[in-house]
Every structure is written in structure tokens, then in C-alpha cells.
Amino acid sequence: MDTEFLIVGGGIGGGVLAAMLGKSGRRVVVLERNPGRTPIVRPEVLWPSTVEILTPLLSPAALAEAMVPVKGLRVMRSGAPLVELTSQTIAASGVQPWSTDPGATRSKLLESGAFEVRHGVEAVEVLKEGARIAGIRARETGSGREFDLRARWTVGDDGARSTVREACAIGMNTRLFPVEFLCFGFDWPASLPAGCPHAFLNPAAGRSSLLVLGALPFPGGRGAGLVAALGARLKEGPELEAEGREFLHGDPRIADLTRGKVFPRDFVRVKRPWGHAERYGTDGAVLIGDAIHPVSPAGGQGANMSVHDARVLAELFLSNHTGPVEEYERRRRPANERSISITRRVSDAVEGKGIARVARRFARWLPRLVNLPIVQQRLLREASRAFVE
Numbered sequence: 001m002d003t004e005f006l007i008v009g010g011g012i013g014g015g016v017l018a019a020m021l022g023k024s025g026r027r028v029v030v031l032e033r034n035p036g037r038t039p040i041v042r043p044e045v046l047w048p049s050t051v052e053i054l055t056p057l058l059s060p061a062a063l064a065e066a067m068v069p070v071k072g073l074r075v076m077r078s079g080a081p082l083v084e085l086t087s088q089t090i091a092a093s094g095v096q097p098w099s100t101d102p103g104a105t106r107s108k109l110l111e112s113g114a115f116e117v118r119h120g121v122e123a124v125e126v127l128k129e130g131a132r133i134a135g136i137r138a139r140e141t142g143s144g145r146e147f148d149l150r151a152r153w154t155v156g157d158d159g160a161r162s163t164v165r166e167a168c169a170i171g172m173n174t175r176l177f178p179v180e181f182l183c184f185g186f187d188w189p190a191s192l193p194a195g196c197p198h199a200f201l202n203p204a205a206g207r208s209s210l211l212v213l214g215a216l217p218f219p220g221g222r223g224a225g226l227v228a229a230l231g232a233r234l235k236e237g238p239e240l241e242a243e244g245r246e247f248l249h250g251d252p253r254i255a256d257l258t259r260g261k262v263f264p265r266d267f268v269r270v271k272r273p274w275g276h277a278e279r280y281g282t283d284g285a286v287l288i289g290d291a292i293h294p295v296s297p298a299g300g301q302g303a304n305m306s307v308h309d310a311r312v313l314a315e316l317f318l319s320n321h322t323g324p325v326e327e328y329e330r331r332r333r334p335a336n337e338r339s340i341s342i343t344r345r346v347s348d349a350v351e352g353k354g355i356a357r358v359a360r361r362f363a364r365w366l367p368r369l370v371n372l373p374i375v376q377q378r379l380l381r382e383a384s385r386a387f388v389e
């Protein structure tokens with residue numbers, strides 16, 4: 001046996017699980033296919049219960065480098081605020097969202113020193129002893145050298161296209177989220193209030209594939225943004241470039257955010273499949289995070305779900321539970337299903353399906369409704385608790 005726990009993937013869930021087990025003296029090895037610290041260019045909101053889990057695992061300096069509190073939110077249309085969430089409403093809701101730099105949270109967790117990390121190594125297959133999963137056939141991404149690593153428990157935190165899940169023959173039907181994201185990093189401009197995320201609606205959204213640009217703060221005067229685009233309408237080449245020019249140069253504040261960038265060349269394009277695996281594990285192997293429940297960014301759920309999966313699994317392993325896989329799935333599946341339903345509702349609304357078809361008729365009343373502090377507080381509470389069991 002090379003290790004007690006072999007975690008495939010150093011995402012936020014894998015990092016949290018490794019740190020919780022490692023700090024309790026258990027032997028953990030994490031395999032991360034990226035050769036080093038990879039900057040992840042996109043926004044990520046973490047909710048208070050997730051930050052509570054991260055706090056004892058990271059030093060105060062690491063936390064300060066990874067996240068800033070959200071002080072409000074403005075949705076802008078044609079240069080004027082359409083929806084505004086104030087710091088008073090956030091305080092009254094009792095829910096403080098945190099805007100985080102996903103690259104920083106993951107690398108700080110992996111650098112915590114409580115476990116071994118092997119960068120530039122990927123899982124290619126699982127090893128079996130009879131029906132039980134007994135470790136991983138791994139490959140160094142640089143040299144191509146393959147070798148075996150044996151473990152008492154193999155944990156797959158290897159994302160939506162999980163090798164571990166496929167090798168364990170665990171099925172997962174996915175749908176493609178109808179909105180794609182073109183992500184970018186930027187220096188937070190003086191024209192926007194510090195710590196306050198902004199969303200700019202595209203006035204030409206009726207005929208353009210580009211719907212909205214979102215900008216969220218990072219620590220250190222940086223920020224991450226995304227342009228949300230309707231996948232079915234998204235064009236390539238000169239047409240997309242022209243749509244980008246019209247949207248990104250139409251408002252001086254958007255131009256400030258994207259200054260010096262060529263659209264779409266300098267943006268990272270992300271498509272998101274979403275779904276829920278039929279099982280969370282098997283004898284000797286268990287899965288967490290996107291590997292079993294990839295979701296869209298709607299409601300800021302995915303990373304939070306992954307951290308809460310990791311916490312429950314760590315608790316079960318540390319208490320030497322006799323059936324940790326079954327108990328983990330029993331505790332986590334209903335909460336994860338609630339989070340996935342946020343993606344389902346938004347996906348249906350965009351595609352005009354189900355009840356969303358009726359709701360769309362009232363779309364012009366939506367900003368008034370969403371401007372009510374009582375509605376905002378309810379939405380904050382729902383998003384911040386959906387993934388908690």
C-alpha cells in the first residue's frame with residue numbers, strides 16, 4: 001500500500017479533503033495533472049458555511065490573498081442601475097458572500113503542507129483487486145512514464161469528465177447548460193466602487209448572442225469577469241468579433257474592464273455540462289464535486305457543493321465509519337440535488353421550457369421583484385444554504 005488516501009485532482013474539494021485528513025495525521029497523496037500552480041481566470045462566489053470550513057485549513061494571510069467580502073451588487077442597463085443589492089440588505093440577510101480567486105484558494109490548499117502533492121501526474125485507469133478499487137495507474141504528463149499507486153481509498157475529484165468515475169463504470173447523464181462563458185481577468189477600475197460586483201446587460205441582447213458581462217472583485221485590486229453568451233446563437237469568427245466590439249465598447253465602464261483585450265481571442269471560453277451521477281462511489285473508491293454533480297455558475301453552487309462533500313467524507317473517514325460511501329451519499333445527495341435544481345430552473349428558463357415558459361411572460365416585472373430587499377434576502381439565503389445537508 002503506497003498511501004491510505006489517493007485523491008485524484010487538486011480542485012477545491014480535493015484540496016479540502018486532503019487538508020482535513022492530512023491535518024489529522026492520515027496519509028494522503030494528491031495527484032494533480034497540472035504541472036504547477038495554474039491561474040484560473042474566472043469568478044467564484046463562496047458562501048459563509050464554506051468559508052467556515054476553509055478558515056481553519058488556511059492561514060489568515062492565505063485567506064486574505066484568496067477572498068474579499070462582497071459589499072453589494074449592481075445590475076446595469078444602458079448606463080443606469082436596474083437592480084441594486086445594498087450592503088444593508090446583505091447585512092440584514094445574515095449572509096455574507098465572498099468573492100474568491102479560484103486559483104489562489106486551490107493553490108493555497110495544496111501548499112498547506114499537510115499532505116503530499118504530485119503535480120504533473122494524471123490518473124489514466126483504476127487498479128482492481130477482485131471487485132475492489134485498489135488504486136490508480138498514473139502517468140507523468142511530461143515524460144509519459146506510467147506507474148501504479150496503491151491505496152486503501154481512491155477519491156475522484158477530477159472534474160466533470162472524471163476518469164475515476166468512468167473507470168468505476170458509474171454513469172452520469174448530462175445536459176449542456178445553454179449559456180456559455182467567456183472569462184477574463186482585469187485590474188479593478190476606479191470607475192467601479194471597490195468590492196461591489198457589477199453586471200452589465202447587453203442592450204442588443206435581442207439580436208446578439210452576448211447577454212451580459214459580469215465583473216467580480218479579487219483581492220489585491222484585481223478582478224475576474226465573464227461574458228455570458230447564448231450557446232445556440234453563438235457565432236464564430238468576424239460575426240462574434242463584431243458583436244463583441246458593439247457590446248464591449250458601447251459603455252465606458254465595460255471598456256475600462258476589458259481595456260487592452262481582443263474579443264474573443266483573449267477570453268477563456270467555458271461550456272458547462274450539468275447532471276447528477278447515478279452513484280457516489282463503489283468498493284474502495286468515492287467521488288466528490290464536479291465528478292458527480294457538475295453544475296452551471298447559477299447561484300454560485302459548484303465549489304460550495306464540492307467543499308461540503310469533502311467535509312462530510314472527511315468526517316466519515318476520520319470516525320472510521322464502516323460504510324462511508326453509502327453514508328456519504330445518503331447525507332449529500334438531497335443537498336446536492338437542491339443545488340442542481342437551481343441550474344435546472346435557470347436552464348429551463350433560458351430554453352423556455354416547463355413552468356419557465358409561463359414565468360417568461362412576466363419577465364419585464366422581474367427587475368421590480370428582484371429589487372425588493374425581502375426577495376433579495378430570500379434569494380441570498382436559498383443560494384447560501386441549498387448545498388448544506
Ligand SMILES: Cc1cc2nc3c(=O)[nH]c(=O)nc-3n(C[C@H](O)[C@H](O)[C@H](O)COP(=O)(O)OP(=O)(O)OC[C@H]3O[C@@H](n4cnc5c(N)ncnc54)[C@H](O)[C@@H]3O)c2cc1C
Nearest residue numbers: 009011012013033045122123159289290300301302303304
Ligand atoms: C465560469 C464559472 C463560474 C463559476 N462560478 C462559481 C461560483 O460563483 N461559485 C461556485 O461555488 N462555483 C462556481 N463555479 C463552479 C466551480 O468552479 C466548480 O464546481 C468547482 O471548481 C468544482 O470543484 P472540484 O473540486 O469538484 O473540481 P475541479 O475544480 O473541476 O478540479 C478538478 C481538478 O482535477 C484535475 N484533474 C482532472 N482530471 C485529472 C486526472 N485524470 N488526473 C489528475 N488530475 C486531474 C484538474 O486539473 C483539476 O485541477 C463556476 C464555474 C465556472 C466555469
